[in-house]
Amino acid sequence: MINIINLSKFYGRFAAVNNLNLHVPKGDLFGFVGPNGAGKTTTIRMVCGLLKPTAGYIEIGGFNFAQDPDRVKRCIGYVPDFFGVYDNLKVKEYMEFYGSIYGIDDADIRRMTGDLLELVNLRNLEEQYVDTLSRGMKQRLCVARALLHNPQLLILDEPSSGLDPRARVEMKEVLMNLNSMGKTIIISSHILADIAEMCTSVGIMNHGRLAAAGKMSDILEIGVDKHHLIISINGNMEEAVSRVKELPEASIWQVRENEIVLSCSGEEDQINRIVMSLMKAGVMIGGFRKEEQSLETLFMQLTEGSAATVNPGVGNMQGRM
Numbered sequence: 001m002i003n004i005i006n007l008s009k010f011y012g013r014f015a016a017v018n019n020l021n022l023h024v025p026k027g028d029l030f031g032f033v034g035p036n037g038a039g040k041t042t043t044i045r046m047v048c049g050l051l052k053p054t055a056g057y058i059e060i061g062g063f064n065f066a067q068d069p070d071r072v073k074r075c076i077g078y079v080p081d082f083f084g085v086y087d088n089l090k091v092k093e094y095m096e097f098y099g100s101i102y103g104i105d106d107a108d109i110r111r112m113t114g115d116l117l118e119l120v121n122l123r124n125l126e127e128q129y130v131d132t133l134s135r136g137m138k139q140r141l142c143v144a145r146a147l148l149h150n151p152q153l154l155i156l157d158e159p160s161s162g163l164d165p166r167a168r169v170e171m172k173e174v175l176m177n178l179n180s181m182g183k184t185i186i187i188s189s190h191i192l193a194d195i196a197e198m199c200t201s202v203g204i205m206n207h208g209r210l211a212a213a214g215k216m217s218d219i220l221e222i223g224v225d226k227h228h229l230i231i232s233i234n235g236n237m238e239e240a241v242s243r244v245k246e247l248p249e250a251s252i253w254q255v256r257e258n259e260i261v262l263s264c265s266g267e268e269d270q271i272n273r274i275v276m277s278l279m280k281a282g283v284m285i286g287g288f289r290k291e292e293q294s295l296e297t298l299f300m301q302l303t304e305g306s307a308a309t310v311n312p313g314v315g316n317m318q319g320r321m
């Protein structure tokens with residue numbers, strides 16, 4: 001559905017998006033995750049044709065953006081991360097207003113408005129003024145509006161931010177429903193847990209680059225149900241790291257100031273074996289402890305510091321999407 005190749009956006013010498021490569025297949029519910037400032041909005045705005053890339057290639061639904069921008073735009077429904085002010089405009093009028101902008105004829109607008117408001121649970125609020133809606137309702141109204149021209153692809157920038165838990169659940173249900181109806185959906189969020197339950201695949205972005213991407217189940221596999229064995233080192237770290245690297249049973253996840261973090265299954269037997277073999281190899285161990293890997297710690301590790309500290313297996317995920 002989406003093919004992004006070597007996409008970059010520079011502001012002066014600052015790279016907001018740096019050589020991004022991403023493929024999102026048709027039918028995916030794709031989560032685009034990363035901390036604030038990672039470059040999610042910049043990427044989304046380029047994909048939607050609202051911002052000109054410094055370099056790179058974007059193809060959507062088989063159409064090349066540079067050659068056929070109108071065809072591409074017709075494939076996309078975009079829900080931005082802000083909602084404007086609409087004085088004296090009722091929900092129904094809001095839909096009619098946008099429908100006319102898209103050039104849809106009046107009868108179709110009326111039919112679509114009914115169907116779409118039903119879909120996002122706002123049918124009974126047709127006559128209500130837009131400005132009196134809750135934030136969650138406004139977000140869902142924005143989704144209904146973005147679907148007026150029946151796009152194959154729906155892109156939402158931080159649709160859950162600022163929503164209370166109930167509104168989040170309602171938004172999630174709407175999106176999962178749309179996905180099951182065949183829409184390809186891309187959602188950005190700065191909270192991985194927010195999208196972990198609903199997305200089929202995920203890309204984790206940091207400092208304008210993709211730190212990891214793949215099927216949600218593969219990404220979760222990197223983290224959840226795995227444990228870390230944290231070994232504190234007395235003495236020379238470099239020497240300790242090179243000794244550990246020589247051991248086939250020890251797989252280094254991360255090197256910290258005085259600690260080496262290994263991936264392990266968490267079983268006592270395995271931990272004993274690893275620690276014994278490290279000691280035999282002459283690694284000066286000051287102590288060791290086990291740490292459970294959670295979605296949050298995975299996300300923190302992928303997005304803090306450089307992606308280079310992450311297990312090289314993660315980078316390979318990119319090819320597997």
Ligand SMILES: Nc1ncnc2c1ncn2[C@@H]1O[C@H](COP(=O)(O)OP(=O)(O)O)[C@@H](O)[C@H]1O
Pocket residue numbers: 011015016034035036037038039040041042043
């Ligand atoms: N118009 C701009 N001029 C300069 N820097 C910008 C501009 N827009 C965004 N940036 C910078 O680009 C980076 C990525 O921003 P953004 O795409 O909004 O991140 P995200 O949506 O992931 O929070 C940020 O550091 C931001 O400050």
Ligand SMILES: [Mg+2]
Pocket residue numbers: 040041042081157158
């Ligand atoms: Mg943003």
